[in-house]
Amino acid sequence: MDAGLLAQYAVIALAVLASVAFVFKRQFPGATRRLRIACALPLLREGRADWLRRLGRRIAPPSLLSGDDGCGGCNSCGPKSR
Template sequence: MSTFGVIQAVIIGALVLFSALYAMRKLLPGMSTRWLAALSASLNKPWRKPWLRALGRRLQPAQASGSCGDGCGTCGSCGPTPPASARPDAQPLEFRSRQR
């Protein structure tokens, strides 16, 4: 295999890996957050080199603080919902009896 073939295989492999990680992040956010937290915890050990510990701290997923302004969306109270009368797409239903 030529040098060009090896470079091409490495680039294609990196693109496929990136695409798979991106799809996992979008389709399985809970699992990817757990995996990222486990990787971060394993890198952020006291006996690791400083650059590995810094990488572990950087990879650590953000945790929801539980306040209404963090935008986590877990409690459903991240913002006021407009009342039903203010929405233009809401129309009242009218039921009429059939005429015989």
């Protein structure tokens, strides 16, 4: 396989993965949150390397108990358009 064709396939695969991730996050926010928690928890356990714990904190979703006046679920507070 030609190197240029392989690079083209890699770019297309990255674009498809990015669009799937965007749609999944947009359409299924609860499932996205649960998936992020499931991925982050093993990295945050006691005894892990510091770089793994930092990665786990980056993956983990923001806390729902942030003190906002809204529901704290979707972070799209504001007037609802009709």
